[in-house]
Amino acid sequence: MPELPEVEVLVRRLAPRLNNKTIRRVEVRRARVLRPTRPAELNRALTGAHFVGVARRAKYLTFTLRQAGGGGTFLLLGHLGMTGRMFLQPVSAPLPKHTAVALDLGGENFVFEDTRYFGRFTLDTSTQDRLGPEPLGDEFTLEYFIHALRRSRQAIKVKLLDQSLVAGVGNIYACESLFRAGVSPRLPACELTRALTERLRNALRTTLAEAIDFGSGVALDWPGQGEKDGLFYYGRAAGAPDCEERLCAYDRQGQPCPVCRTPIRRIVQAARSTFYCPRCQRS
Ligand SMILES: [Zn+2]
Numbered sequence: 001m002p003e004l005p006e007v008e009v010l011v012r013r014l015a016p017r018l019n020n021k022t023i024r025r026v027e028v029r030r031a032r033v034l035r036p037t038r039p040a041e042l043n044r045a046l047t048g049a050h051f052v053g054v055a056r057r058a059k060y061l062t063f064t065l066r067q068a069g070g071g072g073t074f075l076l077l078g079h080l081g082m083t084g085r086m087f088l089q090p091v092s093a094p095l096p097k098h099t100a101v102a103l104d105l106g107g108e109n110f111v112f113e114d115t116r117y118f119g120r121f122t123l124d125t126s127t128q129d130r131l132g133p134e135p136l137g138d139e140f141t142l143e144y145f146i147h148a149l150r151r152s153r154q155a156i157k158v159k160l161l162d163q164s165l166v167a168g169v170g171n172i173y174a175c176e177s178l179f180r181a182g183v184s185p186r187l188p189a190c191e192l193t194r195a196l197t198e199r200l201r202n203a204l205r206t207t208l209a210e211a212i213d214f215g216s217g218v219a220l221d222w223p224g225q226g227e228k229d230g231l232f233y234y235g236r237a238a239g240a241p242d243c244e245e246r247l248c249a250y251d252r253q254g255q256p257c258p259v260c261r262t263p264i265r266r267i268v269q270a271a272r273s274t275f276y277c278p279r280c281q282r283s
Helices: 004-018 039-046 126-130 142-150 156-160 171-181 194-217
Strands: 025-028 050-057 060-066 073-079 084-090 099-104 108-114 120-122 265-269 272-276
Touching: 004 050, 004 060, 004 084, 004 194, 025 039, 039 073, 073 084, 142 194, 156 171, 171 194, 171 272
Parallel strands: none
Antiparallel strands: 025 099, 050 060, 060 073, 073 120, 084 108, 099 108, 265 272
Protein backbone atom coordinates (compact mmCIF):
# COMPACT_ATOMS: atom_id res chain seq x y z
CA MET A 1 0.00 0.00 0.00
CA PRO A 2 1.45 3.38 -0.97
CA GLU A 3 2.39 5.74 1.85
CA LEU A 4 3.70 9.30 1.93
CA PRO A 5 7.13 8.62 0.35
CA GLU A 6 5.68 6.56 -2.50
CA VAL A 7 3.16 9.29 -3.30
CA GLU A 8 5.83 12.00 -3.06
CA VAL A 9 8.08 10.09 -5.46
CA LEU A 10 5.16 9.71 -7.87
CA VAL A 11 4.32 13.43 -7.65
CA ARG A 12 7.92 14.40 -8.46
CA ARG A 13 7.85 12.04 -11.38
CA LEU A 14 4.49 13.30 -12.75
CA ALA A 15 4.87 17.07 -12.21
CA PRO A 16 7.23 17.86 -15.12
CA ARG A 17 5.27 15.55 -17.43
CA LEU A 18 1.83 17.02 -16.65
CA ASN A 19 2.45 20.73 -16.14
CA ASN A 20 1.15 22.92 -18.99
CA LYS A 21 -0.53 19.93 -20.65
CA THR A 22 -4.11 20.48 -21.79
CA ILE A 23 -6.75 17.79 -21.35
CA ARG A 24 -8.42 17.12 -24.69
CA ARG A 25 -10.73 14.31 -23.73
CA VAL A 26 -11.84 12.56 -20.53
CA GLU A 27 -12.67 8.87 -20.44
CA VAL A 28 -14.24 7.49 -17.25
CA ARG A 29 -14.45 3.70 -17.13
CA ARG A 30 -15.08 3.26 -13.38
CA ALA A 31 -17.31 6.02 -12.03
CA ARG A 32 -16.81 4.62 -8.51
CA VAL A 33 -13.38 6.26 -8.13
CA LEU A 34 -14.91 9.70 -8.82
CA ARG A 35 -17.51 9.69 -6.08
CA PRO A 36 -19.19 11.90 -5.12
CA THR A 37 -18.24 13.68 -8.38
CA ARG A 38 -20.34 12.50 -11.34
CA PRO A 39 -18.69 11.57 -14.66
CA ALA A 40 -20.46 14.40 -16.53
CA GLU A 41 -19.23 16.87 -13.91
CA LEU A 42 -15.62 15.67 -14.23
CA ASN A 43 -15.87 15.76 -18.00
CA ARG A 44 -17.19 19.33 -17.99
CA ALA A 45 -14.53 20.59 -15.55
CA LEU A 46 -11.53 18.86 -17.09
CA THR A 47 -12.07 19.08 -20.84
CA GLY A 48 -9.97 21.97 -22.13
CA ALA A 49 -8.38 22.64 -18.73
CA HIS A 50 -4.61 22.43 -18.29
CA PHE A 51 -2.35 21.35 -15.43
CA VAL A 52 -0.57 24.18 -13.60
CA GLY A 53 0.67 22.27 -10.54
CA VAL A 54 1.10 18.76 -9.13
CA ALA A 55 1.73 18.41 -5.40
CA ARG A 56 1.12 16.08 -2.47
CA ARG A 57 -0.92 16.45 0.72
CA ALA A 58 -0.72 13.43 3.07
CA LYS A 59 -1.28 10.45 0.71
CA TYR A 60 -3.25 12.54 -1.81
CA LEU A 61 -2.02 13.85 -5.13
CA THR A 62 -3.32 17.39 -5.60
CA PHE A 63 -3.55 18.51 -9.21
CA THR A 64 -4.12 22.22 -9.77
CA LEU A 65 -5.82 22.92 -13.08
CA ARG A 66 -6.71 26.11 -14.93
CA GLN A 67 -10.13 26.19 -16.53
CA ALA A 68 -10.54 26.17 -20.29
CA GLY A 69 -10.41 29.67 -21.78
CA GLY A 70 -8.01 31.00 -19.13
CA GLY A 71 -10.50 31.04 -16.23
CA GLY A 72 -9.72 30.38 -12.58
CA THR A 73 -7.96 27.40 -11.07
CA PHE A 74 -9.46 24.39 -9.29
CA LEU A 75 -8.26 21.23 -7.60
CA LEU A 76 -8.48 17.62 -8.69
CA LEU A 77 -7.58 15.08 -5.98
CA GLY A 78 -6.03 11.69 -6.60
CA HIS A 79 -5.55 8.86 -4.11
CA LEU A 80 -3.96 5.53 -5.01
CA GLY A 81 -5.96 3.55 -2.44
CA MET A 82 -4.46 0.08 -2.18
CA THR A 83 -3.67 -0.77 -5.77
CA GLY A 84 -3.83 2.45 -7.80
CA ARG A 85 -1.22 3.56 -10.32
CA MET A 86 -0.86 6.76 -12.29
CA PHE A 87 1.31 6.99 -15.36
CA LEU A 88 1.54 8.34 -18.89
CA GLN A 89 1.54 6.21 -22.00
CA PRO A 90 1.38 6.98 -25.74
CA VAL A 91 -2.18 7.45 -27.06
CA SER A 92 -1.46 4.70 -29.55
CA ALA A 93 -1.00 2.11 -26.72
CA PRO A 94 -4.15 0.23 -25.63
CA LEU A 95 -5.48 1.29 -22.20
CA PRO A 96 -4.84 -1.29 -19.44
CA LYS A 97 -7.72 -3.56 -18.42
CA HIS A 98 -8.30 -1.87 -15.05
CA THR A 99 -8.17 1.72 -16.29
CA ALA A 100 -10.48 3.81 -14.10
CA VAL A 101 -9.92 7.17 -15.80
CA ALA A 102 -7.84 8.23 -18.79
CA LEU A 103 -7.09 11.82 -19.76
CA ASP A 104 -6.04 12.43 -23.35
CA LEU A 105 -3.26 15.04 -23.32
CA GLY A 106 -2.49 14.97 -27.02
CA GLY A 107 0.41 12.63 -27.64
CA GLU A 108 -0.07 10.79 -24.36
CA ASN A 109 -2.81 9.48 -22.09
CA PHE A 110 -2.59 10.15 -18.37
CA VAL A 111 -3.92 6.88 -16.95
CA PHE A 112 -5.33 6.15 -13.50
CA GLU A 113 -5.45 2.38 -13.20
CA ASP A 114 -6.81 0.62 -10.12
CA THR A 115 -7.51 -3.11 -9.97
CA ARG A 116 -9.56 -2.87 -6.75
CA TYR A 117 -11.06 0.60 -7.24
CA PHE A 118 -10.42 1.82 -3.67
CA GLY A 119 -8.54 4.81 -5.08
CA ARG A 120 -9.94 8.26 -5.83
CA PHE A 121 -9.94 10.70 -8.72
CA THR A 122 -12.34 13.43 -7.68
CA LEU A 123 -13.24 17.11 -7.50
CA ASP A 124 -14.43 16.63 -3.90
CA THR A 125 -11.83 18.13 -1.55
CA SER A 126 -13.69 17.67 1.76
CA THR A 127 -11.22 14.94 2.85
CA GLN A 128 -8.52 17.59 3.15
CA ASP A 129 -10.23 19.41 6.04
CA ARG A 130 -9.48 16.76 8.65
CA LEU A 131 -5.78 16.27 7.93
CA GLY A 132 -3.12 17.12 10.49
CA PRO A 133 0.20 18.74 9.64
CA GLU A 134 2.68 17.24 7.18
CA PRO A 135 5.39 15.32 9.08
CA LEU A 136 8.10 16.94 6.95
CA GLY A 137 6.56 20.43 7.13
CA ASP A 138 7.29 23.36 9.46
CA GLU A 139 3.95 22.99 11.28
CA PHE A 140 4.93 19.61 12.72
CA THR A 141 6.91 21.17 15.58
CA LEU A 142 8.06 19.40 18.73
CA GLU A 143 5.65 21.51 20.81
CA TYR A 144 2.73 20.53 18.58
CA PHE A 145 3.64 16.83 18.81
CA ILE A 146 4.04 16.91 22.60
CA HIS A 147 0.71 18.67 23.00
CA ALA A 148 -1.10 16.26 20.66
CA LEU A 149 0.24 13.12 22.36
CA ARG A 150 -0.37 14.38 25.88
CA ARG A 151 -4.14 14.02 25.50
CA SER A 152 -4.21 10.38 24.34
CA ARG A 153 -3.95 7.04 26.12
CA GLN A 154 -3.87 5.16 22.80
CA ALA A 155 -0.75 3.10 22.06
CA ILE A 156 1.77 5.30 20.24
CA LYS A 157 1.81 3.01 17.17
CA VAL A 158 -1.97 3.33 16.76
CA LYS A 159 -1.83 7.08 17.41
CA LEU A 160 0.75 7.62 14.65
CA LEU A 161 -1.75 6.27 12.11
CA ASP A 162 -4.30 8.94 13.10
CA GLN A 163 -4.24 11.24 10.04
CA SER A 164 -5.56 14.18 12.05
CA LEU A 165 -2.46 14.01 14.30
CA VAL A 166 0.08 13.86 11.50
CA ALA A 167 -0.87 13.26 7.87
CA GLY A 168 0.50 10.58 5.57
CA VAL A 169 2.13 8.14 8.01
CA GLY A 170 1.00 4.57 7.39
CA ASN A 171 1.82 1.17 8.85
CA ILE A 172 5.26 0.70 7.27
CA TYR A 173 6.75 4.04 8.29
CA ALA A 174 5.07 4.05 11.73
CA CYS A 175 6.84 0.73 12.50
CA GLU A 176 10.14 1.87 11.03
CA SER A 177 10.12 5.22 12.87
CA LEU A 178 9.36 3.59 16.23
CA PHE A 179 12.22 1.15 15.62
CA ARG A 180 14.60 3.97 14.77
CA ALA A 181 13.56 5.92 17.88
CA GLY A 182 13.75 2.82 20.14
CA VAL A 183 10.17 3.41 21.31
CA SER A 184 7.85 0.51 22.22
CA PRO A 185 4.78 0.46 19.94
CA ARG A 186 2.60 -0.30 22.98
CA LEU A 187 3.59 2.74 25.03
CA PRO A 188 0.53 4.96 25.69
CA ALA A 189 0.97 8.21 23.73
CA CYS A 190 0.59 10.33 26.86
CA GLU A 191 3.52 8.52 28.54
CA LEU A 192 6.16 9.61 26.03
CA THR A 193 8.62 11.92 27.73
CA ARG A 194 9.73 15.13 26.04
CA ALA A 195 13.04 13.47 25.10
CA LEU A 196 11.30 10.41 23.61
CA THR A 197 8.83 12.58 21.72
CA GLU A 198 11.71 14.52 20.22
CA ARG A 199 13.48 11.30 19.27
CA LEU A 200 10.32 9.96 17.62
CA ARG A 201 9.68 13.19 15.72
CA ASN A 202 13.24 13.16 14.39
CA ALA A 203 12.96 9.46 13.52
CA LEU A 204 9.72 10.05 11.57
CA ARG A 205 11.24 12.87 9.57
CA THR A 206 14.50 11.05 8.85
CA THR A 207 12.79 7.78 7.92
CA LEU A 208 10.36 9.47 5.51
CA ALA A 209 13.03 11.72 3.98
CA GLU A 210 15.35 8.74 3.41
CA ALA A 211 12.57 6.75 1.75
CA ILE A 212 11.80 9.67 -0.59
CA ASP A 213 15.49 10.05 -1.46
CA PHE A 214 15.80 6.35 -2.09
CA GLY A 215 12.69 6.18 -4.25
CA SER A 216 13.76 9.24 -6.23
CA GLY A 217 17.02 7.56 -7.17
CA VAL A 218 15.90 4.03 -7.96
CA ALA A 219 14.59 2.89 -11.35
CA LEU A 220 10.89 2.11 -11.00
CA ASP A 221 8.42 0.60 -13.40
CA TRP A 222 5.40 2.92 -13.15
CA PRO A 223 2.71 0.86 -14.87
CA GLY A 224 3.79 -1.91 -12.48
CA GLN A 225 4.41 -4.66 -15.00
CA GLY A 226 7.90 -5.30 -13.62
CA GLU A 227 9.21 -7.14 -10.59
CA LYS A 228 7.29 -6.48 -7.34
CA ASP A 229 9.32 -5.73 -4.26
CA GLY A 230 6.60 -5.05 -1.70
CA LEU A 231 7.52 -1.44 -1.04
CA PHE A 232 7.74 0.67 -4.16
CA TYR A 233 4.75 -1.25 -5.31
CA TYR A 234 4.76 0.29 -8.78
CA GLY A 235 7.25 -2.47 -9.43
CA ARG A 236 10.96 -1.98 -9.82
CA ALA A 237 12.63 -1.87 -13.17
CA ALA A 238 14.80 -4.83 -14.10
CA GLY A 239 18.13 -4.71 -12.28
CA ALA A 240 17.07 -2.09 -9.68
CA PRO A 241 17.89 -2.86 -6.01
CA ASP A 242 15.27 -4.43 -3.71
CA CYS A 243 13.71 -1.54 -1.77
CA GLU A 244 12.30 -3.79 0.94
CA GLU A 245 15.80 -4.73 2.11
CA ARG A 246 16.07 -1.23 3.55
CA LEU A 247 13.40 -1.92 6.15
CA CYS A 248 14.57 -2.80 9.68
CA ALA A 249 11.39 -4.08 11.32
CA TYR A 250 8.37 -3.98 8.99
CA ASP A 251 7.34 -7.40 7.66
CA ARG A 252 10.48 -9.01 9.16
CA GLN A 253 8.81 -11.21 11.79
CA GLY A 254 11.25 -13.84 13.11
CA GLN A 255 14.22 -12.34 11.28
CA PRO A 256 17.13 -10.94 13.34
CA CYS A 257 17.01 -7.27 14.39
CA PRO A 258 19.69 -5.47 12.34
CA VAL A 259 21.04 -3.90 15.57
CA CYS A 260 20.94 -6.64 18.27
CA ARG A 261 20.02 -9.84 16.36
CA THR A 262 16.93 -10.49 18.57
CA PRO A 263 14.12 -11.89 16.38
CA ILE A 264 11.66 -9.20 15.24
CA ARG A 265 8.23 -9.73 16.80
CA ARG A 266 4.79 -9.22 15.26
CA ILE A 267 1.75 -8.14 17.27
CA VAL A 268 -1.68 -6.90 16.20
CA GLN A 269 -2.79 -3.40 17.26
CA ALA A 270 -6.12 -1.92 16.11
CA ALA A 271 -6.42 -4.75 13.55
CA ARG A 272 -3.06 -3.88 11.93
CA SER A 273 0.25 -5.74 12.19
CA THR A 274 3.01 -4.10 14.19
CA PHE A 275 6.61 -5.28 13.83
CA TYR A 276 9.20 -4.36 16.45
CA CYS A 277 12.36 -5.45 18.26
CA PRO A 278 11.48 -6.41 21.86
CA ARG A 279 15.03 -5.59 22.97
CA CYS A 280 15.78 -2.30 21.16
CA GLN A 281 12.28 -0.86 21.65
CA ARG A 282 11.85 -0.97 25.41
CA SER A 283 11.35 2.77 26.12
ZN1 LIG B 1 17.11 -5.02 18.38
